[in-house]
Amino acid sequence: MREYADVPESAITRETDPLRDLNLTSYDLMSIIGRLESELGVSVAERDVRHLVTLGDLDDYIRAHA
Numbered sequence: 413m414r415e416y417a418d419v420p421e422s423a424i425t426r427e428t429d430p431l432r433d434l435n436l437t438s439y440d441l442m443s444i445i446g447r448l449e450s451e452l453g454v455s456v457a458e459r460d461v462r463h464l465v466t467l468g469d470l471d472d473y474i475r476a477h478a
Contacts, residue, residue: 413467416440426468445470454478 417434430436464470
């Protein structure tokens with residue numbers, strides 16, 4: 413995440429909203445998700461992405477679908 417946002421590590425928590433709190437774009441978020449899919453071998457359905465608001469949501473989703 414820190415590759416995409418210039419913020420201290422302490423600013424990144426499960427409650428962090430990458431679009432609002434880190435000022436990332438939706439393209440950035442999709443790039444992050446694509447990278448996680450490649451590195452972790454998990455697939456995130458496009459219809460589910462809009463429900464992944466916080467980093468905790470994304471983490472829970474990946475853990476549930478890994």
